[in-house]
Amino acid sequence: MQATIITIGDEILIGQIVDTNSAWMARELNKIGVHVYEILSISDEREHILSAFAKAKQQSDIVLITGGLGPTKDDITKKTICEFFNDELELNQEVLDHVIMLFKEYVKAPMVDMNKDQALVPKKAQVLMNAYGTAPGMWIQEDETIFVSMPGVPFEMKSLMTDRVLPRIKEVGNLNFIHHRTILTAGQGESTIATRIEEWENNLPSHIKLAYLPSLGTVRLRLSSRGTDKGFILKTVDQQIKALYALINDVIIGESNDESLVHSVVQLLKEKHKTVATAESCTGGKIASLITEIPGASQVFKGSTVTYATQSKVDILSIDPVVIEKYSVVSEQVAVQMAAQVRKKFKSDFAIATTGNAGPTQGDSDAPVGTVYIGIATPLKVYGLHFMMGNHRERVVQKSINKALELLQKELIEL
The missing domain is CATH 3.90.950.20 (CinA-like)
Structure with a gap:
């Protein structure tokens, strides 16, 4: 299964906030075997959103969208989703009851019509209840592509992804096994290490990719492989790791599954x-x-x-x-x-x-x-x-x- 991640918001493009959502989502998708093909950050403009949706639909099995779901007029994601899917908004009573509860229990302020509009969702969407906010997640499938829209607030998005989206992707997706091993090195630069392991790298099996991840004072070497045969992948990656240790054991300081x-x-x-x-x-x-x-x-x-x-x-x-x-x-x-x-x-x-x-x-x-x-x-x-x-x-x-x-x-x- 292949995915495109789209984050919507001018605040990202002008550098007012840093898009941490995409990095987190990509890591979580990778863990369950979803290959992230592209990550896009786009403006709060109807034409830009429609163009990004059309492109993503052509290239990915699942499109994950965050941002633009707030109660204000500049949050246009829901309306644009309706336009893209030739749909219209309808009131979802379960979402409305949830919004009313949030205001009563936590906000302690009167609701206005703009807040109630959070309960308007596209008719074709399956609602993903947001336990921590007023904007629900939405799951829409058309043809062979699934679109999932979530709020841009990180803790709300992460909750929806963890509790609602990822389990559902596992159920519907034909997922590959994705495996990474990351070797941490210190004491030598990227070019020196590359020279030392050049012959080994040139002879890597086609299903294993090597990435150099240099940082200040360290270089991480990540071996990645994906496919349907888990046992074969684990065995062959392990063989290459052992060969790598034999070549540069003097600069290897450990391994990290979390790559830090x-x-x-x-x-x-x-x-x-x-x-x-x-x-x-x-x-x-x-x-x-x-x-x-x-x-x-x-x-x-x-x-x-x-x-x-x-x-x-x-x-x-x-x-x-x-x-x-x-x-x-x-x-x-x-x-x-x-x-x-x-x-x-x-x-x-x-x-x-x-x-x-x-x-x-x-x-x-x-x-x-x-x-x-x-x-x-x-x-x-x-x-x-x-x-x-x-x-x-x-x-x-x-x-x-x-x-x-x-x-x-x-x-x-x-x-």
Whole structure:
């Protein structure tokens, strides 16, 4: 089964909001064996919507649409769906009762006719009740193509997809088995790795595709295959993974089904029954934020301090002012003390600390822009490492985050 994802809204096209819906939907569709052929973001214009619908109908078995279902006049998705399917709107009493309940229980404000209009749905549509909002989802099938329209509010869309749409796609779809294995590497760039594995890559079976996914400080190698024979796919991909390990084992730092380093770290912490805390300066709490985005992180993450200013390192983490004066706030010695102190403070098994100068000015230290020290505290040792991360502020921060997580991952693997 092949899918097209369409997100509707001028706010996406002018950069006012980031389209996270499409990425989430694509991941969930991939998990059940639906191949996403195309993702489109289009304007709130009738002609643009009709054109996108016509194109999607020609190329996909299922078309997933989000956005444009609100109560205001600029939300025109329902009307345009009616035009596309030569249909008309009718009042759905179940949806109306749900809207009335939401206003009574949660909104605590009078309903206006515009809110009641949320209960108007195309006659040909099968309603997908939206537990968390007033705009229902709609399922319409014409010829061989299924159109599913959902609200653009992420938590409403995700609920509808999880509870209503995905189970139904599994029932009606002729789904392939889709399999990915992602190898995480560090220490060498994309071109160097590509040179080392060139012969292996050239001899990959036709049903296996390799993708290079470079990030700051890491390169992910994803092998993908899809088809009807699950056993054959699993066996052949596993064979190629083993061959890949034999070629570049020195730069492989692990695998991740979620295709992110932080997922891998959290999973390792869970598997090893260990905990971690963070003390962040130049990374500004971003490591902690990434960790806590992962479901179940509360099992392994104890807490964090963002000691951005020099004095806060002294006041909150009890870093020795003499050490700061002697070695600078951006130094291996301070990174080591930060890691040791935050591990002690939160009673965690491991700790990560970052201190550096991300630029564009030098701040409280004379260290050149791009200088970063990362401290790692484990049950057996505490150490700090020095890195030069370049002169672009955002890249310095992101590379520091990746390197800190990579170092933690290495310690967990060796545990």
